[in-house]
Amino acid sequence: MTTAHTMIERRPPSVAHLFLDRVAATPDAEAYRFPAPVDEHAADGAPGAEQWRSLTWAQTAERVKAVAAGLMTIGVEPEDRVALASSTRVEWIIADLGNMCAGAATTTVYPSTNAEETAFILANSASQVLFAENAAQLAKAVAQRDQLPELRTVILFDGTAEPPEAADLEVLTLAELEQRGAEYLAEHPDAIKAAVDALDKEQLATLIYTSGTTGRPKGVRLVHDCWAYEGVAQQQSGLLRSDDVQFMWLPLSHVFGKTLISGQIATGHVMAVDGRVDRIIHNLPVIRPTLMASAPRIFEKVYNGIAGKARAEGGAKYKIFLWAAKVARDYARTAQANRIATGRDSAPFALTLQHALADKLVYAKIRAAFGGRLRGSVSGSAALAPEIGYFFKGAGVPILEGYGLSETSAGSTVNRAEDYRIGTVGLPLPGTEVRIAEDGEILLRGPGVMRGYHNLPEQTEEVLEPDGWFHTGDIGELVEDGYLRITDRKKDVFKTSGGKYVAPTEIEGKFKALCPFVSNILVIGNGRNFCSALIALDEGVIMPWASERGLGGRSYAEVVATPEVRELVDGYVRKVNAELQRWQTIKKFSLLPRDLDVEHGELTPSLKIKRPVVERTYSDAVAEMYAGANEA
Missing domain, CATH: 3.40.50.980 (Rossmann fold)
Known part of the structure; x- marks a missing residue:
């Protein structure tokens, strides 16, 4: 090469x-x-004040x-x-x-x-x-x-x-x-x-x-x-x-x-x-970055926050947001399809007009919240739900999804701002090679690949071939023009008792795109006769919704246990099920009494879900969902 x-x-x-x-x-x-x-003795030196x-x-x-x-x-x-x-x-x-x-x-x-x-x-x-x-x-x-x-x-x-x-x-x-x-x-x-x-x-x-x-x-x-x-x-x-x-x-x-x-x-x-994560929103308009990197969870929270604020304002403003969100996705999806087919972004005249109007009403404010100059935000460490990506692309906030692992010095593939494809993790960096194995596993080779695990020669041999190819453990495919698409973690794909393979992150991504109240979701079903889900809601979005419906004064755990919230989430589960194959559908779900977090060992510091830990922590909830499963 x-x-x-x-x-x-x-x-x-x-x-x-x-x-x-x-x-x-x-x-x-x-x-x-x-x-x-800021020096407290300076003229503007109020205690606790900061300056860049x-x-x-x-x-x-x-x-x-x-x-x-x-x-x-x-x-x-x-x-x-x-x-x-x-x-x-x-x-x-x-x-x-x-x-x-x-x-x-x-x-x-x-x-x-x-x-x-x-x-x-x-x-x-x-x-x-x-x-x-x-x-x-x-x-x-x-x-x-x-x-x-x-x-x-x-x-x-x-x-x-x-x-x-x-x-x-x-x-x-x-x-x-x-x-x-x-x-x-x-x-x-x-x-x-x-x-x-x-x-x-x-x-x-x-x-x-x-x-x-x-x-x-x-x-x-x-x-x-x-x-x-x-x-x-x-x-x-x-x-x-x-x-x-x-x-x-x-x-x-x-x-x-x-x-x-x-x-x-x-x-x-x-x-x-x-x-300081709690300073991100404050810092963006001060720094006015042209580029930043993030995990998908941040974009999900931003989207949920925007949707939640519009919902709280109610009436016409919420309807305008829903319309603008749909226009953003339709415009981005159409423009991307035309770029792949013809080499340039384009959309029908009527959709372009709608997009221009939505830009004035909604998108310009979103770009301003990011500082107004962002030409790209690199997303990595976990999968970005495509619907979230299309929304932000349509709003003029490009999310450039990339891919890599600790074992490959992170950067292996990435989308470029001038031609990025939602639903893919882009093209290889110069000097990196990508190959798909017969079982669909993604293999990587290049100077960024590690030289092995420290003092673990056997584990090194399991993933690193003598000729330099590294086994990522991820499943994917190379699509149009050599872009890489990830479908799931090899170890996360499971088989139901009926013999059907299920890629849980695909279902989880679809649910996150549909439900603006979700924070984390874990789809379960290995060896079972149907899929279920453990769902944690975004406290900053569900609590205002609850207050508007007379559920104020209650804790988060009390709110998510109410019939009203269960009915709300059930509606989104039904919507996502309508997009899935029968064996992929979520038959039962359990709402968790708190969100998943790093402190309890349920998330890695890079915000990946530790699936075995979560299933073990909430084993009672899982057992309850599958009680009498043989009759389900």
Whole structure:
């Protein structure tokens, strides 16, 4: 494949090389934007106030080099593991780049990970140093100190460096580490360049532990070449542009967020960094991004919120919204079909007029809520319901669905803004190959593929062929023009007792597109004689609906247990069943007393449902749905 050879010849050995090249090329250009507290003594310094500040590439490099040199002063050597347990913030990026420039390998830890699993990751990776966001992250390491003989130093982003009693740990603040590094660089000014020059492309750069939906997480070994490839591939694909302003709120502990850092360094555009999910809606009109990445759940919540607000306003406004939503989908679906057939978006005159009117009444407000400049939002980590995609495409908010796994450095295929196809995950990045196996499984090969699972040779052999093909565990097909379409997780597809195969995510996606009240849905039916569903509703949408119907003053659990809510959801179940084959239909459902969440272990940090955990947690509800099933 020509592009693969071209990519191999043109990319540098590591992101550290890319970073130093970027700093040399555009030292004074803005690199990062981030929120910071306003000085209370300043004229506008109200307590708790924030303002956005910036770092140029040169300023970023000064801090990154200081971190790298600081790590050298505490004995960190090439490929030593340095863990990072923090939410998404600019210090995460500085620490990660500092690790790479020192030759160390970053072990990523979600800040929401509990103490037991944090200890497993730190121990399994043999991490010697931990960047901890705050005292709470430090406390997890201290609580499991006896399991972490390798860990010797903790560096805090927030708080003061007070070593915990009897923990036998050196604790520094990030500022103290940078100060040590700056002093070291004053005596050894070429230390960082020498360390980066010594990096080999096959040297370990990152251990990302799969947040797996089953079992213990596995450490995915990603070398420097994986990230260098991702950076250049994203740049050459046109996904990222040098004039972009990208809003980064995704967890950087997850491969999806981290791969976009590589692309940003290769491209040199501005990245605004703030991982606080509750600030997304507030930040969008302030940042006015041209690009952002997200999980599908965010778009589902935005759509449900828009629909819920229109419903609350009632009367003509709700009717206008329903009409505009239908026009958006019809227009997007028609325009896409015509692009595939003729090479350009087009729609009949009458539909185009309706779309223009709906734009003035509804869509323009939606675009403004996203900042008014969004040319694309990359969606990944889970399937996007096509009806949600068509709605946003029709409204002028392009959702560019992509595909990849922790084991492939995230970026494998992605839709491009100039020709994206709803219902697909786009085209391969330059240098990545896609093949469909005889049983429908998607196989991937390219420089972004991992070099194996950490200390797990047997599990590595199960998924990685000697010639480089990686078995994804996903089922899919290549459709028109080479676009990839995912149909389901291989392990999620089940067979009913009647011998019929069912792809649950297809049914779940259809339901989410129809029902604006749903938050999460899990379709069940393996070995059973019919399909059922566990359904969690979106509290922010169902509670206002309940209040309007005299159900106010009740808790969420009490509301979802009412006959009124059950009747409401039953109506949407009937609608989705009308679109399904008989053996796919949802015969019974149970409404859950709370939404699924990460804290209870039902969702991974990237918001994938842990199906076995949910079925186990709500086994009584499942048993009740199948009570007397033989007579059903």
